[in-house]
Amino acid sequence: MELHLASRSALQAAPSLAGQRPPPSPSLCIRNHTFKVPPLSYKGRSLIGCQASLATNYMETSELADLDWENLGFGFIQTDFMYTAKCGEDGIFSKGEVVPFGPIAMSPSAGVLNYGQGLFEGLKAYRKKDGSILLFRPEENAIRMRNGAERMCMPAPTIEHFLDAVKQVVLANKRWVPPTGKGSLYIRPLLMGSGAVLGLAPAPEYTFMIFVSPVGNYFKEGLAPINLIIEDNFHRAAPGGTGGVKTIGNYASVLKAQKIAKEKGYSDVLYLDAVHNKYLEEVSSCNIFIVKGNVISTPAIKGTILPGITRKSIVQVAQRNGFKVEERLVSVDELLEADEVFCTGTAVVVSPVGSITYLENRVEYGNQGIGVVSQQLYTSLTSLQMGDVEDCMGWTVQLDQ
Numbered sequence: 012m013e014l015h016l017a018s019r020s021a022l023q024a025a026p027s028l029a030g031q032r033p034p035p036s037p038s039l040c041i042r043n044h045t046f047k048v049p050p051l052s053y054k055g056r057s058l059i060g061c062q063a064s065l066a067t068n069y070m071e072t073s074e075l076a077d078l079d080w081e082n083l084g085f086g087f088i089q090t091d092f093m094y095t096a097k098c099g100e101d102g103i104f105s106k107g108e109v110v111p112f113g114p115i116a117m118s119p120s121a122g123v124l125n126y127g128q129g130l131f132e133g134l135k136a137y138r139k140k141d142g143s144i145l146l147f148r149p150e151e152n153a154i155r156m157r158n159g160a161e162r163m164c165m166p167a168p169t170i171e172h173f174l175d176a177v178k179q180v181v182l183a184n185k186r187w188v189p190p191t192g193k194g195s196l197y198i199r200p201l202l203m204g205s206g207a208v209l210g211l212a213p214a215p216e217y218t219f220m221i222f223v224s225p226v227g228n229y230f231k232e233g234l235a236p237i238n239l240i241i242e243d244n245f246h247r248a249a250p251g252g253t254g255g256v257k258t259i260g261n262y263a264s265v266l267k268a269q270k271i272a273k274e275k276g277y278s279d280v281l282y283l284d285a286v287h288n289k290y291l292e293e294v295s296s297c298n299i300f301i302v303k304g305n306v307i308s309t310p311a312i313k314g315t316i317l318p319g320i321t322r323k324s325i326v327q328v329a330q331r332n333g334f335k336v337e338e339r340l341v342s343v344d345e346l347l348e349a350d351e352v353f354c355t356g357t358a359v360v361v362s363p364v365g366s367i368t369y370l371e372n373r374v375e376y377g378n379q380g381i382g383v384v385s386q387q388l389y390t391s392l393t394s395l396q397m398g399d400v401e402d403c404m405g406w407t408v409q410l411d412q
């Protein structure tokens with residue numbers, strides 16, 4: 012993790028997470044050495060400048076940020092504002108506010124840093140052809156954050172609070188929502204134990220934050236089929252564990268296998284269940300589907316599977332398009348016999364799978380091209396998300412400009 016040391020004014024501008032005061036001078040004392048800390052500025056502006064731009068940015072929103080919109084990937088791009096709210100022992104969150112994007116101050120003893128008491132969410136805002144901005148099923152993310160918080164012993168914002176916060180931070184960063192067809196604004200809500208603990212216990216204070224970043228394709232392949240390798244030594248989740256919630260530690264735990272897979276040229280890892288080592292679970296951060304004839308199958312949500320909102324939406328879209336959808340155990344044998352395979356997630360939307368490698372054997376799908384079913388479902392879902400077709404499902408939320 013990068014450690015940001017901030018000047019006095021910047022520290023005051025950054026929301027203090029553990030309720031502690033900024034140090035009296037912009038220097039950091041470690042034993043007998045005093046390190047001078049260079050002043051940190053938000054793109055060279057003073058705090059007063061930031062507050063002034065907060066007001067002006069809400070008004071002058073028609074101007075797009077100066078970015079290479081043609082070449083967006085899935086890297087972090089800093090935007091103007093973030094959202095932050097806190098709660099103490101009573102579990103009731105403060106109203107919260109949109110503040111300039113910047114580093115946050117937290118006790119080294121914070122629950123999230125020591126014991127991983129943290130959750131994240133991910134959703135997207137799209138720019139419609141008429142210039143308006145659409146959110147896709149944001150209340151589903153609010154509900155999932157509440158369910159995850161329950162598992163991780165954290166209080167969570169109400170659904171109304173979550174929705175209001177997402178809307179505020181997207182509108183404040185409106186100039187970062189990519190033009191139609193160039194990508195989307197990825198919205199990343201976080202919930203973490205920011206209060207200090209020493210012994211293992213729930214933190215006494217929690218922070219709900221949201222930052223955003225314009226994004227294009229998740230996989231460098233773009234819409235081209237990805238190559239997955241089945242992992243049978245590492246597992247992502249175990250029965251009774253936290254695989255079913257978006258808790259931060261789940262993602263640190265899959266980095267190792269992902270790194271090994273990428274070094275061998277694969278796009279990502281497909282995990283099997285920890286008990287039998289033969290039923291499909293998930294790709295590192297996407298749900299998996301197989302297609303055989305007119306039947307689409309995906310692992311049922313049984314604790315070790317993350318209940319993806321894209322997964323749930325694809326199930327409904329597929330049924331409306333006349334497919335039979337089965338949510339059940341899906342074995343590796345079936346996967347290797349499938350006509351098509353694809354994975355889903357907010358970041359990837361629908362990503363066709365071109366090959367699966369299992370125990371040194373490689374099975375290919377769709378002749379290097381995108382399978383017809385994957386393509387059809389991708390088009391159906393994205394045209395809904397981008398507002399190209401009428402939202403007959405009531406899934407999109409339009410922001411008031």
Ligand SMILES: *Cc1c(COP(=O)(O)O)cnc(C)c1O
Pocket residue numbers: 133257293294295296297298317318319320321322355356357358
């Ligand atoms: C976030 C996530 C997904 C996808 O969920 P969406 O709501 O569709 O974005 C799938 N699997 C895992 C492990 C995830 O973390």
